[in-house]
Amino acid sequence: MATFPFPYVNAPPHIGSIFTLLRVEFMSRYMRMKGYNVLFAQGWHATGGPIVSAALRVREGDPKQISNLLSMGVPKDEIPRFGDPEHWVRYFSAKWREDLRRLGISVDWRREFYTTRLNPSYSAFVRWQYIKLRERGLVAKGAHPVVWCPKEQKVVGDHDRPDEYVGIGPEEAFVIKFRGEDGLIYPCLTYRPETLLGVTNIWVRMDAEYAVAIVDGETWVTSRYSLDELRDQGHAVEVQGHVRGSDLVNRIVVNPANGDRVPVLPAEFVDPDLGTGIVMSVPAHAPYDYAALRDVKSDPGRHGVNPSLVEGLVPRGIIRVEGRGAAPAVEAVEGADISRQDDPRLEHLTKEIYSLEYYEGRLGDAFGDLSGVSVRDGKAKFADRLVKSGVALRLHTLPQRVYCRCGARTHVKIVDDQWFLRYSDPGWKSLAHECVDSMKFYPEDVRRIFHGQIDWLQDWACAHKGELGTPLPWDEDWMVESLSDSTVYMAYYTIAKYLQHTDSYGIDPSRLTPEFFDYVLLGKGDPSSVAGSTGIREELIRSMRSEFLYWYPVDFRNSGKDLMYNHLVFFIYHHAAIFPREHWPRGIGINGWVLVEGRKMSKTAGNFILARDAVARWGADATRVAEALAGDPGLEDPSFDAKVAANAVDELYAWHEFAVNNYGRGRDSRLKVDDWFESVLNRTLAEVDSLMSATKFRSALVLGFYELQNRFRWYLRRSGTPNRDLMARFIEVQTLLLAPFAPHVAEEIWSAIGKDGLISLSAWPEPDPSRVRPELEAAEELVMRTLDDVRHVLSLVKGKPVRVRIVVADPWKYSFVDSIRGALSSGNKLGDAINSAVRSLEPGIRGRAAPIAAAISRDPGLLAISVGRDLERRALEEALEFMSSELKLPVVLEDEQSSGHGKASQAVPARPAIIVDVEQV
Template identity: 20%
Template sequence: MAEVKDMDFYQIEKKWQERWEKKKIFQVSESSKKKKYYVLEQFPYPSGSGLHVGHSFIYTVGDIYARFKRMQGFNVLYPMGFDSFGLPAENAAIQAQSHPKKFTEEAIRNFKSQMKTFGYSYDWNRMIETHKPDFYKWDQWIFLKMFEKGLAYRKKSPVNWCPKCNTVLANEQVQNGKCWRHEETTVEIKQLEQWFFRTTSYADELYSNLEKLEWPEFIKTAQRNWIGKSHGTEIIFEIETERRPNFILLHGYTSSPKENFFPWLKKELEKRGYTVQVPVLPNTNNPDVSEQVDFVLKNCKFDEQTVLLGHSLGSVIALKVLEKVKKPIRKLVLAAGFSEPKFLDKKRSFEKTFDWKFDFEKIKKNVSKIKILRATNDSAAPQERAETLQQHFGGEILDFTAENNHISGKEEHVVLQQCLETFPIFTTRPDTIFGVTFMVISAQHPQLMDFITEKQKTVAQKFLKKITSTKQEDMDKLGKEGVFTGSYARNPLNGEKVPIYASNFVIADYGSGMIMAVPAHDPRDFEFAKKYDIPIKPVLLKKSDESYSYVMGINEEDIKKIGITIIEKTKSGFFKIKIPPDKLEDYKAFIRKNMKAGFWNEFTTKKGFYFIFKHKDGKIEEMELNEKTNDIIDKYGMIFNGEIPKNNPENVYSWLAKNDFYKELLIHPGPGILINSEDFNGLDTEEAKEHITIYLVEKKLGRKAVNYKLKDWLISRQRFWGTPIPIVYCDKCGIVSVSEKDLPVKLPEDIKFNSTKNPLVNYKPFIEISCPKCKSLARQETDTMDTFVNSSWYFLRYCDPKNDKKIFDTKKTDYWMPIDIYIGGKEHATMHDIYFRFYTKFLRDIGLLKFDEPAVKLFNQGFILGENNEKMSKSKGNVVLLNEAAKKYGVDPTRLFLVSNASPESDKAWSNAGVEGSVKFIKKIIDYFAHFKSGKTSKRAESKMHKYTKEITAYISNFRYDLAVIRLRELFDILNEETISTKDAGIYLKLLHPFCPHVSEELWEKLGNKGFISLESWPEADETKIDQTIEKQDEAVNQVVNDVMNILKIMREKQEKEGEQIYLYALPNEVSFYNSERISIKIGKKVSVFAVNDKNKFDPEQKSGKTKPGKPGIYIV
């Protein structure tokens, strides 16, 4: 073969990279008859500092796999692009007072050049850059589709604010109270109007589909925990504040206040003491909008506490009324509402006669809160009308099943609940509902100030200031703190009015942001109740076969006589006892007879507590403790203690719980038997959960529910360098989406960066725009989208990156998708890895995709650390730049080192010595081929070639590259010992190729082959050619080498002696296994081999006597 001894790494890297590019051998199309395989790494953010070897590790892992699958005969899609929007470029632009596009595109050129230097086999023809308008146009298109479907919406919300980024962060981007980008920066909470994606609409599928994914279990567990599925009950609590509402109810077309739910609703509201106005709208069969609006304004009294309900056409009248009211009202409730004509069932006369133009901005300003009620069983109003209303003026959509079509039942409980101030409380413990003694609303809840009364305002504001000024990491030290709001909630089951506190221990965006507090059965609630002297009401008695009692008025000797166990005798001379179940009736009789007059005895039973009183006249009264007997028992307890009974009797279970003996039975978080719970007493926890939920559902006071910790995705960012949100704000039309034909909404290039704030806010050419609907002057949204939006669908654009007519050709995505292997960091488990699943499901639901999940398999690579085992960073001075490594060591040695020594999923430290070892190994290969002489492949070499081909194939398939490299080294040692043919030498180069593509291409050519080894077929192992005798012999040799090396090590360490001569004693039938020359080469010492029955053997210490099958005796001098 040709001369290769003085091979220069740089020259061959350049040579083959140019040839690959010239022949476009890595470009692929859908026309191939081969089976497709899509290999993808998470694409990088192009930072100004370029790539270091830590960054390159992920691409090396992916490239090895792509080359391997390509050689296995697949049509491999292996693209690369750049996640090129982001803060670093914007911050650099601010410092230089330039444009981030300049920094970004310089960084991309640098990244691409470095990636090409490393020989990655990307199809560069498919490169995407997310900062380019031809990409982010489709970000905006997806946003519009989500907006149409109600999955993109705007609301005021407490948000995470990073003062260093000057923007909001999604929940997933806050890590231990710090910004994910700036680990030293404490995240603050602000209340802002923001855009969200409704990821919660897919929460159930995101959770349940995890079972189908071939992803690492720890990633699936992390997502399950993040999504946080809980089964429980949603319970409706009515809220009572000092600002009492009044109600105006507007009926619909051809209706009246005497029809549908109106009589019942009026009665229910008046029963609670509220003022209710239900005008009879004129000409209801042939309505005139102006006439009806004027009638309402003339005949109804509006003020700041008015709640206005519009049902069906009444909702249109309500909207028109709100355009004209003089003061903002408290709440607007729209039941089966709409703001445009056309219905599902039939035409209505008013569709053509009504004025369908609305001043949505004025409507929005004239109401504090909006509820949009949508019945899922409505056959008249299209379902999307609710989203249309929400897009115009915000508000909350509530979906439910109405009692009758078009929300026209005689009783519509959801309508009542939404007219009132109600809070849905999710709980997994409905069995404790009777133990609620207070409610807690999050101190960060957007509606908190609605609950705080004038009397409590000063103290509440002082508390809230303390909370907002406390750093996140100091919250735990602060403890459970709160303040009474002045408002109350009413328990829907027993009607009890309980106080509402604001506190720091409730999360604003979990459930409704308010919890029911049961201090007897929740440690957190208990701590809070003790601190603020809130009643503690036990409702669960721990299950126990034995009964317990705190005995007074009985002699110790008498107790012992009946075989009762005394647990403890108190200083007061009382006894704590445990009563076996078979002795309970005997004990009752004993108490009746032996207890002194003027005393009482209580003891636990399987249903609760039982009391026996012996009055001073000897009269005995006994009763179970329940709601009917509570006041009597409390009264007797006071009298027997010589105290005056209270006018408001205490809950007996509460005073029993003050006794340390009973406390652990009554104050606990676990299951038990219901007490203090009216008709549900005696049920165990699981029975009670079911029965109480059924009762709540029947009474329209609650429902079975599934709750998720997953929150909707906050996508608004107050920064420039991101995808503009395609929304316009019009004073007449409200929130209006940009027309698809006007996409993309482009970022301006002639804009100045002179502060850390978003420069779009003051840039008139961008802000000032015509309304797409009415053509009036409007305002363009200046927030941009979270950059995770770009990475949530980029993998689909690779399938059709140059399409300027549509987001992608579905025929191409049908061919390439889903991704077969997706490679990236485990740090994205609860951000990107959830977002791109969400996007896939949405795009499927609008008909663009035919699969449920974006990636069949996910592989998480580890990190390459600095030599000091710390993460590579400039500040630590341990960064090894990619170009420097390639220049110093060569690309192939660097690639080989990166995947040696440990599994790719593990972290590993960079080692100069380690990569130098790879250099030496590759130079040995080069030297071998420089002196290669072809011959007939020996039996041993043939056996090993097939055995190692099988193993290397399996190891690469399973990402055990480290083990594959070990086998490549071992196989090379064998080739050095044996004779092989040119064909088999080529097979070795094929096995080497994914790891060392440049050297293998060069040596393949030097062997006389044409074309590219990159496009050659992967070797296939023939197991019939694996000689088991040879394998057994080699296994024996390897074992004895290990044994000898261990003995030599012990001699050096313990005897400080270096053995020079090794003698082996094998069984006669195994002596041929042990080739003394091969073993000598492996050990580096002289080795002599004898059969144990050889009379001429040298064996001064009779080590041959220790010989066993497969294990020779060993003697070392």
């Protein structure tokens, strides 16, 4: 069972979303050919506010929204219908379906559905899910921080924002109140309250305008942005005036933790619109702080700073990490040779040091009774003391700017009477970690991100008002929000062919009770009792249960990297909470965001490509091939290239013509080079199979189509006429390997060469390990390289060449190379292995080993293709006629000892000496 997250249907698909979906498609076609029944179903997501908001803008005649619809190909006379949110759902789900069919995506369309109460069967399923979660105590009601749009006065979910802001949610921070000797409170927002004892100063931005406001009866100087968050999180705020950051520099404030008097200093790295716009400086543990403090101290006057205030400021280490110095930020910045406080590398160093100190650090002596406690445990205790003493307060904020689709900047608001999922529950977290440990990840290194996200994730507002969706079963004023209704819907796919066609099966969606889903999806209850309450035939109920058990769990779910931080973690959490372990997800694939020719795709940049436009321009198969070649799994962003798509058109056509015109042709006799190509073919099959199973589809296509054809071209040059059976085998294998990527061309070829049935249902080609001959491949590689070396030497020769002599090295040199290989296999580094091999030689020939050692040092690949003297000599001897034909010159083979030429001693195992005789004038 392979799935792609159902897309939000407010636009047709572009090549970015298609790239992610095609990874599921390639896996599905590959696994079918491996002999599996594969379920690949597809639904459409309509839950949330964006469609409602967009429909409102159409009704208001908003020219930008209307222009967007026209740019998506919506006919002008149909625009008024988009004032109805339901029309968006039906129109764009149909467009997605059309475009996927154009691309040949192998979806089981019987199971197609869209979300919201517009689909009563799916809504019944969502209600069941939330009843299960509430029964387990995992849904609660109370005050909760949410991302809030001040313009539209609503919660902003991930689908309510542009893609670059998806996954960013409220984070708990602490505001430390530094009291100024001028009577003002200087609030510093921090995620690391435990570093307060290491503060040397606080930072402001010189050119920023700060608000002066009464906050809970105290006079604060803070950013204007923070005032909205403070108000919406229950604090009394009254603005009194404003002050420039430059006017605050050189003032003195008091550290509330230890009474130290510290100065207010300027820093360019401070963002006045994040947090309070005032930052506490801990240069021993924060790279930005150290870089800025060093900058100010180097020239106080240039920064408008009184030199006496900074003379004695030095980083103060307060956290201990075994094996690291007292001031890790200083070590990191100096070690990276960073000279400016706006160096982008500081961001990476900040995350690295925070992670190191959080997971491995211990609080230092300055913490008194908390000294020696791990940072993970001591941080919360220290922060609680600050809050209880009144010198700090908790504030939820966003770690970066986040904008609503309407264009307004959002902030964090505490909403009362909010329904939320208790992702902070330790037991639930433990189950989610267990699920992650049991899964496969493609690539493997994202596993740590999922564990980290589970640790970080806190409670989540799971229901909003005024949006499309499914009502909470116990509070119908609230709709389950877009991410929260899309967590276990993959289970719905297994029975969707029944529930989406209720008339065909005599099912009344209004009678789909929780007991129905309990039996079908969890095996709880009695099917006859369920039949009585739902009016569904007992036999059909049992069939649905059997179908669920046949398909579940999800084997492969592929997504863009943005969904790692919300949807995919929720997917893990909810399965762990509701389903038994045998039905937990088995695999997740991750890919980056698709670039177009190395640039971010956007309409303004002119490189935004809709899927339908790609198919119209290059055809389905060439588009699929270009998407496959854009990149492998991982966090790196793949890049789609129009030139690659255009070339794929010609390459696929050329392969079709070659395969159809050459199948069944060739000689019946066998040559030595046939064994070589048969080995290449079988080894390539094994390697491609391994790459496909690891979802490295780009690498699989490059190896299995492009590199294999390059090898075949060499085979044609070496053999003249291919062996008939080997030619047929090559055409079959090449077409079968191509089938998941270019199914239409592959089907045409399969039919044209006389094969029965569809290639998409044919068996994936299996390698014959007994036909893989590494020594033959190494020997042929030696022939290739030797021919290239000869061509290079000929290009340098002065005079008319009349003969080429290829000189094979003396036997002792091969023993020397074997000694190097043996030392390497014992774990030695290359240099040490060479030295060890030299010492093992007789003293009389050690000096003659220097050229060999130098050659291997320059090109360690020689060790891989060195096959022993006898095989090397035989391979070159058998290739003499071929090389003579290629070079249009006589080519002879000689031994170093008998050659008599001065250059013969240059011969090295796997790199024979090349001597060119020229015409004597």
